[in-house]
Structure formats: structure tokens, C-alpha cells
Amino acid sequence: MKEINDEANSVATLTEWHEGAEYIKLYNQFNGQIKSHSAPLMNESRDASFGLFKSLGFPTNQLENYKYTDLKDPLSVEYGLNINRLKIPVNPYEVFQCDVPGIHSYLYFVLNDGFYPVRDKRNDALPDGVIIGSLSEIAQSHPALLKDYYGKMSTTKADGLIAFNGAFAQDGFFMYVPDNVQLDRPVQLVNIMRSDVDFMANSHNLIILGEGAKAQLLVCDHTMDKVRFTSNRVTEVFVGKNAVYEHYKLENTHAETTNMSNLLIRQEEASNVLANIITLHNGITRNTIEIDVDGEHCETMLCGIVLADKKQQVDNFTSIIHGKPNCKSNELFKYVLDDTAKGGFTGKLYVARDAQKTAAFQTNKNILLKRSAKMRTKPQLEIYADDVKCSHGATIGQLDENAMFYMRSRGISEAEARLLLMFAFTADVIDNIRIDALKDRIKMLVEKRLRGELSKCEGCVICQ
Amino acid sequence: MLEIKDIHANINGKEILKGLILKVNPGEIHAIMGPNGAGKSTLASVLTGNPAFEVTHGSISFHGKDMLELSPEQRANEGIFLSFQYPVEIPGVSMVNFMRTAINEQRKYRQLEPISATDFLRLMREKKELVEMDNKLTNRSVNEGFSGGEKKRNEIFQMAMLDPDLSILDETDSGLDIDALRIVANGVNKLKTDKNATIVITHYQRLLDYIVPDFVHVLYDGRIVKTGDKNLALELEEKGYDWIKKEVDGE
Ligand SMILES: Nc1ncnc2c1ncn2[C@@H]1O[C@H](COP(=O)(O)OP(=O)(O)OP(=O)(O)O)[C@@H](O)[C@H]1O
Ligand SMILES: [Mg+2]
Numbered sequence: 001m002k003e004i005n006d007e008a009n010s011v012a013t014l015t016e017w018h019e020g021a022e023y024i025k026l027y028n029q030f031n032g033q034i035k036s037h038s039a040p041l042m043n044e045s046r047d048a049s050f051g052l053f054k055s056l057g058f059p060t061n062q063l064e065n066y067k068y069t070d071l072k073d074p075l076s077v078e079y080g081l082n083i084n085r086l087k088i089p090v091n092p093y094e095v096f097q098c099d100v101p102g103i104h105s106y107l108y109f110v111l112n113d114g115f116y117p118v119r120d121k122r123n124d125a126l127p128d129g130v131i132i133g134s135l136s137e138i139a140q141s142h143p144a145l146l147k148d149y150y151g152k153m154s155t156t157k158a159d160g161l162i163a164f165n166g167a168f169a170q171d172g173f174f175m176y177v178p179d180n181v182q183l184d185r186p187v188q189l190v191n192i193m194r195s196d197v198d199f200m201a202n203s204h205n206l207i208i209l210g211e212g213a214k215a216q217l218l219v220c221d222h223t224m225d226k227v228r229f230t231s232n233r234v235t236e237v238f239v240g241k242n243a244v245y246e247h248y249k250l251e252n253t254h255a256e257t258t259n260m261s262n263l264l265i266r267q268e269e270a271s272n273v274l275a276n277i278i279t280l281h282n283g284i285t286r287n288t289i290e291i292d293v294d295g296e297h298c299e300t301m302l303c304g305i306v307l308a309d310k311k312q313q314v315d316n317f318t319s320i321i322h323g324k325p326n327c328k329s330n331e332l333f334k335y336v337l338d339d340t341a342k343g344g345f346t347g348k349l350y351v352a353r354d355a356q357k358t359a360a361f362q363t364n365k366n367i368l369l370k371r372s373a374k375m376r377t378k379p380q381l382e383i384y385a386d387d388v389k390c391s392h393g394a395t396i397g398q399l400d401e402n403a404m405f406y407m408r409s410r411g412i413s414e415a416e417a418r419l420l421l422m423f424a425f426t427a428d429v430i431d432n433i434r435i436d437a438l439k440d441r442i443k444m445l446v447e448k449r450l451r452g453e454l455s456k457c458e459g460c461v462i463c464q
Numbered sequence: 465m466l467e468i469k470d471i472h473a474n475i476n477g478k479e480i481l482k483g484l485i486l487k488v489n490p491g492e493i494h495a496i497m498g499p500n501g502a503g504k505s506t507l508a509s510v511l512t513g514n515p516a517f518e519v520t521h522g523s524i525s526f527h528g529k530d531m532l533e534l535s536p537e538q539r540a541n542e543g544i545f546l547s548f549q550y551p552v553e554i555p556g557v558s559m560v561n562f563m564r565t566a567i568n569e570q571r572k573y574r575q576l577e578p579i580s581a582t583d584f585l586r587l588m589r590e591k592k593e594l595v596e597m598d599n600k601l602t603n604r605s606v607n608e609g610f611s612g613g614e615k616k617r618n619e620i621f622q623m624a625m626l627d628p629d630l631s632i633l634d635e636t637d638s639g640l641d642i643d644a645l646r647i648v649a650n651g652v653n654k655l656k657t658d659k660n661a662t663i664v665i666t667h668y669q670r671l672l673d674y675i676v677p678d679f680v681h682v683l684y685d686g687r688i689v690k691t692g693d694k695n696l697a698l699e700l701e702e703k704g705y706d707w708i709k710k711e712v713d714g715e
Contacts, residue, residue, distance in 0.1 A: 221490075273550035406552040406606075409512050409574065410566040410622065420565065424556025424605075 017076045018058040027167055030083050038170035039139035041146055045155045049166025056160040057096060068344025068376050069286045069315040072260035077228050079200035082112060090194050091207040093118050102437035105188035113191055113201035129178040132306040135206055136171040140404050145176060151206055153264040154234045161260050165234045172203035179210035186216040186435055188190035205235040209243040216435060223253040230258040237265040239273055247275040248432055257283040269295030276432055277304035277316060278442065280449050286315045293320045300329040305429045307449050309338035319348030322355040331362040335428050336422050343437045345377045347392060353384040362392040365398060367425055396404045422450050465491050465661055471522035473510045479515060480506045482686030491658035495672055495697060498683035500704045504547050504665045510633045512546045513539050541573035545628035547619035549635045554606040560683045562606050563625055593650040613640035620648050624655055631655040632663045637671040642659055649674030669701040682708055
């Protein structure tokens with residue numbers, strides 16, 4: 001946006017930040033370039049998304065769904081956008097050593113907002129028929145494969161961030177796992193932010209699992225440079241009949257990062273989905289997770305951990321929609337907040353009139369280590385079926401003083417006792433990780449983080 | 465070893481201990497009896513530094529050190545152990561992790577290296593045998609879902625692991641079945657040396673058949689109002705506390 005700097009400033013004084021006037025101007029001026037550096041399939045809905053953004057603007061905390069997140073400050077910054085897809089002079093395969101020992105993942109990168117094209121030897125062993133790569137490239141080489149999926153969940157949403165993403169995203173990560181193919185190893189997608197100027201990235205990920213397919217995806221968010229970063233990512237996941245999909249999101253970004261993500265998952269009959277959203281370190285984070293359970297006999301586990309201190313903010317807005325009968329969902333989110341950290345959690349649960357025999361459980365537990373930390377939590381249940389088992393519970397508290405004294409009376413220092421309790425508090429979410437190597441690593445990272453040591457993967461030269 | 469002088473202590477502004485005096489020497493076993501609400505558990509809490517209680521007057525010295533200056537963990541590492549009347553459940557913290565942390569904190573306090581994995585396992589095995597503790601229990605979270613008796617047995621197991629100089633057993637006998645009582649009491653006796661001391665808080669003379677006290681004290685209304693030998697326990701069993709209350713209240 002540096003190009004239109006001066007003009008933009010004069011516009012900005014006359015309009016509110018959330019109207020996104022500078023971005024509207026940018027789009028009007030550069031939409032030819034935006035489109036020419038993307039795929040026709042992605043461009044089909046681009047103008048409509050832009051139109052929607054023009055009418056919606058960025059979400060403010062006046063909106064019910066965004067009342068726990070104030071984006072005014074981060075979205076008032078002038079960010080650079082890489083509309084012309086200039087090459088970023090860094091090879092993540094060379095600098096990024098952030099491997100979880102023993103995970104043996106198929107490893108991919110989205111550098112800022114573009115899929116990084118290098119193929120890694122480790123990725124050669126992908127089973128036949130599995131396609132992983134750049135969304136915009138594959139949208140051009142395999143348009144028929146994508147056309148029933150791309151944007152099908154996102155473009156219909158009346159959400160300013162999703163609409164903005166639809167207008168500006170030019171690329172992202174794509175994964176297709178054909179019917180009855182089960183990936184033997186996890187797939188790892190690392191989102192890396194690298195820039196010398198304040199920078200905004202928009203990317204769109206698309207994941208398609210055929211009938212009976214199985215895949216585990218670990219998404220890591222990292223930042224490299226000490227500039228302000230904003231990312232706005234939309235991920236659509238289509239999980240076929242009888243398929244099993246696990247989505248782990250691990251955020252470990254610096255305090256100047258604003259990370260906005262929309263994870264939209266649709267489940268077909270008898271599929272099984274696990275999503276585990278872990279925020280270890282961040283600046284401002286807004287995760288929207290929406291799971292549309294659109295087939296009978298599905299199972300859904302949605303959980304997450306937030307560890308935040310200083311001025312960090314994390315808002316998880318979740319919704320599970322039961323449209324069909326005989327499904328089970330379980331939701332479990334835990335927050336540990338210190339200093340003046342702010343947490344928000346919304347648990348929307350919608351059970352349609354036909355979704356009889358739904359069993360849906362939701363728990364949100366929070367520990368505030370200091371009075372200055374704030375947590376806001378809201379269950380939002382809309383249940384229209386009568387034969388269901390649903391429950392929800394939310395607690396906000398301090399560490400159990402009796403347990404603290406019990407441990408101290410055994411000679412365990414206050415600090416260590418605190419740590420044991422906090423670690424115990426997060427244990428059941430970590431136990432929901434089904435990749436052992438990842439579970440061990442997350443245990444270690446959480447423990448390090450709780451000890452106040454910077455949590456980053458060993459040997460990682462990127463996160464500082 | 466332990467010298468409590470004229471201790472006054474409050475909880476939530478209410479005075480519970482009202483000038484308590486007690487002296488314990490190495491090798492001694494002291495029994496403390498007394499009616500419900502007299503302040504027995506409060507004494508245990510004050511000795512171990514529970515922050516819920518405020519000491520307003522008096523002193524506690526242990527091995528010549530002023531305990532009131534020390535945190536609960538420092539007191540523990542100086543060698544004071546409390547077997548809780550109501551042991552606390554700590555979901556998510558495994559017994560093994562809890563014990564290893566406690567042992568290593570104690571070793572750190574004494575400027576020793578952390579215990580090796582093999583030594584730790586051997587120690588655990590040895591002490592589990594002492595109180596005939598089920599392996600299944602040590603594989604679980606601290607006290608979580610333990611029965612009343614299992615919790616008490618777990619307290620004595622921890623005591624055996626930490627090898628304190630002064631053990632305070634607050635109604636460790638309550639909740640134990642007849643066999644468990646014998647096993648736990650035997651465990652306590654095996655750990656007894658002429659260098660360490662035990663304070664046994666109990667309502668029942670029966671325990672004192674196993675753990676034979678050198679002194680029996682009656683704690684009433686925040687003070688020790690009577691001290692005798694083991695025969696005092698028999699007398700209390702027979703007559704109750706009314707005669708003592710009368711003696712004291714009539715003063
Ligand atoms: N947190 C508290 N707030 C107010 N009063 C308390 C609190 N804890 C204890 N007390 C009071 O202090 C008094 C002494 O309690 P304590 O537990 O020391 O009695 P005890 O002698 O151990 O009794 P028991 O034989 O029933 O175990 C009781 O009257 C009790 O109600
Ligand atoms: Mg008591």
C-alpha cells in the first residue's frame with residue numbers, strides 16, 4: 001500500500017478505520033494485477049467478495065460476533081501487500097528447522113501469502129493421487145477438481161474478514177486426498193511471515209478429503225521479523241463420508257502479530273473430525289472455527305489451549321452446527337491468562353430440528369493468574385430438536401489454593417506448584433492430540449511457556 | 465526439636481489458638497486429643513505455615529530456627545511433614561511427577577543433585593511396600609478418586625518418601641479399615657527412630673495401641689489444658705471430655 005500512501009492518508013482522516021477505505025481504493029486501482037497473479041477460479045468470486053467487503057467493512061467490536069476483539073489498532077496500520085507476488089528472498093526449507101522430533105511430516109510452507117514452491121525430498125513419498133501444493137497453481141491445472149469446493153463455504157458468509165480475504169487472497173495451501181487414501185504421516189503447513197516493512201497477508205487454504213480418506217494437518221504460525229504483521233487466512237475443509245480429519249493449529253508468533261483466521265469445516269456422513277487450536281504465543285489473535293456437521297453418525301472434537309500474558313489477546317469464536325441426527329460433538333477450551341492478557345471464547349451450538357439424538361458437550365475453563373487479566377466467555381446454544389443430550393459449562397477461577405498449599409507442604413516451591421497446576425489444567429486438551437510426537441512436543445512447549453521460557457521449537461532460528 | 469510458645473492464631477479474624485504451648489524432643493511421640501473444633505487441625509496448619517491462618521502472637525522454633533519466618537515449602541524442607549486430615553485431590557498431576565518434584569525440591573534445598581531415575585524408582589518401590597500401597601494408585605493423579613482410606617495411606621506413603629524429622633498425623637486413622645489401620649500404624653512405627661518425632665492427632669484410643677505415645681495432651685478451646693501419659697487416653701475414652709471442660713471452664 002506504500003504506492004498510494006499520501007492519498008490514502010487524506011482519505012483515512014475522513015472515514016472510519018473499519019470502512020477500509022484505503023483497501024477499497026487499493027482494490028479499485030490494482031484489481032487487474034490482483035487477478036492476473038491469481039487463478040481464474042479464484043477470480044470468479046473476487047469482485048463479489050469485494051462488493052461484500054465494501055458493504056460490511058472490517059468487523060468492529062460493536063458486532064455481536066466480534067465483541068471480544070478490537071481490531072481498530074492493528075487495522076489502522078499501513079501495511080504492505082504483495083499484490084504483484086514479488087519474490088521473498090528466503091528459502092524456508094533452508095532456514096526453518098522447526099521440526100517436531102519424530103513427526104516425519106510432509107512439510108510445506110506458505111511464505112507470507114503465497115505457497116512456497118520448493119519441493120522437499122521428504123514429500124516425494126506422498127501416496128498416489130494425493131495432491132498438495134499451491135492453491136492458485138492447482139486451481140489452474142485442475143479446475144474441475146476444485147470448482148465444487150473453492151469458496152463454497154466462505155463466499156456465502158456475511159463476514160468482513162472473509163469477504164476481505166475473498167477479494168485479496170491470491171494463493172494458499174491446497175490438499176486433496178482421494179477416496180480411501182489414508183495418509184500415513186501428518187502433513188505440516190508452516191505459515192511464515194517475513195518482511196522488512198509492516199505487512200499484511202491474505203491466504204486461502206482448501207482441503208478436500210474423499211470418502212474414507214484420512215489426513216492429519218498441523219498448521220504452525222510463525223513470524224520472523226520485528227515488524228507489524230497481520231494475517232487474514234481462510235481455510236475451507238471438506239471431509240467426505242467416513243473420512244477422518246485432524247486439524248492442529250499451533251500459533252507461536254511475536255507480540256506485534258495480528259492473526260485472524262477462519263477455519264470452516266464441513267463433515268459428511270460418519271466422518272470424524274478433530275480440531276485442536278493451540279495458542280502458545282501471539283499478539284492479537286482471532287480464530288473463528290465453524291464446523292458444519294452435515295451427515296449422520298459424525299463425531300466432532302473441537303478443543304484448544306490458550307496461554308497468554310502481557311498484553312496478548314486471544315479470541316476463539318467457535319460454532320458447531322448439527323444439521324443431521326445421531327452425531328456427537330465435544331468441545332473443550334482452556335485458557336491460562338496472566339498480566340493484562342485478554343481472552344474471549346464463544347461456543348455456539350446449533351442443533352436443527354431434525355438433528356435428533358445429538359449429543360453435544362461444551363466446556364470452557366479459564367484460570368486468571370492475576371486480577372488484571374480478563375476473560376470473557378459465552379456459550380450460545382440454539383437447540384431445536386427435542387431428543388438431544390447437550391451440556392455446557394464455563395468457569396473462570398484462580399488456581400486451587402488448597403492444592404497449592406498441599407504441594408507446598410511437601411516442599412514444592414510456590415512457583416513450581418503453580419506450574420504443576422497450570423500444566424495439569426491443560427493436560428486433557430493435550431491428551432486430545434492423536435500424534436504422539438506432536439503430543440510430546442506440545443507438552444514440552446507448554447511447560448516451557450508456563451515456565452516463562454520462550455516457547456519455540458528447539459533449533460528454530462526463525463522465531464526469536 | 466520443636467518449641468511452640470504461647471501461640472495465638474486467627475482465621476478470618478476469629479481467634480482459634482489462644483496461647484498454646486508445646487515442646488517436642490527427638491524420639492518422642494505426642495498424642496493430641498480433644499473435642500471437635502478445639503483447634504487441633506489449626507495447630508497442624510499453623511505449624512506447616514498454611515497462609516489461611518494468621519499468627520498474632522507467640523513463637524515456633526524447630527531445630528532452633530524460627531518457623532514463622534519460613535514459607536510452607538521451607539518448613540517442609542526443614543523436615544516438618546503433615547498427614548492431612550482431608551488430603552487434597554489434584555487432577556492432572558500424576559503421583560509420580562508430584563513425588564519426584566517434591567523429592568528434588570527437598571534435595572535442592574539441601575544442596576544435593578536431583579535424584580536419578582533408577583534411585584527414584586527404587587525409593588518408590590521400597591516405600592510403597594512399607595505401606596502396602598497398590599501400584600495402581602501411584603499411577604494416578606494425586607488423590608484423585610482415591611477412597612478415604614486410600615488417601616490416608618497415600619499420606620503415609622508420602623511421609624515415608626520424604627523422611628521428615630517431625631511428622632504430624634492429623635486423624636490419619638479415621639477412614640482406615642481395621643487391616644489398613646494396622647498396616648499404616650506399622651509403617652509409622654518402622655519409620656520411627658530416636659532422631660525423629662511424631663505428633664498424632666486422633667479421636668480414638670485404638671490407634672494409640674499401635675502407636676504408643678509418650679505423652680497425651682488434651683487440646684480444648686485453643687489451648688493444651690491437660691497432659692498425661694498413655695493412660696490419659698484410656699481415661700478419655702471412658703469418660704469423654706465433659707469433666708475436662710468443666711475443670712477448665714470452671715477455673
Ligand atoms: N476457614 C475457616 N473459617 C472460619 N472458621 C474456621 C475455618 N477453619 C476452621 N475454622 C474453625 O476453627 C475451629 C477449629 O477448627 P479445627 O479444624 O482446628 O478443629 P479440630 O480440633 O481439628 O476439629 P476436628 O476434631 O473436628 O477435626 C472450628 O471452630 C472451625 O469451625
Ligand atoms: Mg481436625
